[in-house]
Amino acid sequence: MSVTELLVVVGVDGSEPSLRAVDRASDEAALRGVPLRIVNACLWERYEGAALAHDLGEPVERALPQDLVRAAVRRAGTRHPDLKVTSEVIFEEPEYALVRESRDASALVTGTRGRGGMTEALLGSVSLTVAGHAHCPVIVVRGSHDNRARSGRHGRVVVGVGAKSTLDFAFAEATRRKVPVEAIRAWRCPAHESTDHPLPAGEPARLHEQQAVDVLEAALRDVPADAEVHRRTVEGPAGTVLAGASHHADLLVIGARRHPRHFGLQLGRVAHRVLHHSDCPVAIVPEEG
Incomplete structure (x- = not known):
């Protein structure tokens, strides 16, 4: 399978950074002319975040992973109406699920858990782990203080x-x-x-x-x-x-040198x-x- 036939994958967890990641991933898929795959990987049946629960018009305690994925699919479709979008909820540790998903991707997009900016930067452990182990390039979305990805x-x-x-x-x-x-x-x-x-x-x-x-x-x-x-x-x-x-x-764009025998x-x-x-x-x- 050639790179041009592969997917762009984005991991979502309902947070504002993951909303920006959906926007960015939608843009990347549209630029490449490939489908977008939206994945929520978690170990809980109910969602803890607030950003996509707000989009759904539901209280946080009632928002399910399937709901937030559907909201992310709608968001991607609004941004690029002709984009083919698939989605899945995977009950697994996000790091493992996303690294596995990267095997069939031309790019994998994640958000950050930090507040953004040069002085308040904190990167979540999921993004760090995925960036260090993915089988394809990983785009970590940064640089915006609201929930909109900038062109x-x-x-x-x-x-x-x-x-x-x-x-x-x-x-x-x-x-x-x-x-x-x-x-x-x-x-x-x-x-x-x-x-x-x-x-x-x-x-x-x-x-x-x-x-x-x-x-x-x-x-x-x-x-x-x-x-x-x-x-x-x-x-x-x-x-x-x-x-x-x-x-x-x-x-x-930077490179990350991999060491096949090193699992850290x-x-x-x-x-x-x-x-x-x-x-x-x-x-x-x-x-x-």
Whole structure:
């Protein structure tokens, strides 16, 4: 089965962040021309949240998982009337269910449990686990303080330059949106090479910056000929640099290296930093270790 035939999957739990995730997933499915699958995975027969219960016009204690899924389906249909939407309630731990669902997906979309913004960022354990173990790219929706997903405001996809799979995903997303890609390579001068004397300190810094430029150019050598690319090298920790770049991005794409024999949390420090502090949705693309 080719990627173009796969689904876009979104996990919903009735919270406001999951409503934004439904909006984003609907947009992603419409852009790809594929069906949307809405999944609620939980261990309870009654729903605890308030956002979709409000949409249903029902008291929280009377809202069932089937009700919130139906409301999410209506929401997606309102946003994209021609979109094919399927749904399912799965009585299972959300992390396990969504990772399994990712096997048949071209992208999986989740929301965050935090309040949003750079200073109040908290990412839920479900999103972290799914982003670290999914079999497809995971888009974690961030960057809005209400329950509406925003369409592109900046006209740009930002990617942290890494493996080919990460770059391919970023350029495919940019092509669908008809926007340019900003490719960023962060670099740092190791502390033991620095000195208080400005002239000797400059040469090591220039060497490390040039190495970053060389890596960036090599990574972008095979990008589509018609793609619009803005290259940028920035001194600083990669997580901080990429989180800062999210201020002017509609989507931030990074890779997550997987270790097949390691069953713990798969995300490194850069991914953690970006997921907790990004000001826009973040796509985590699996990379083999």
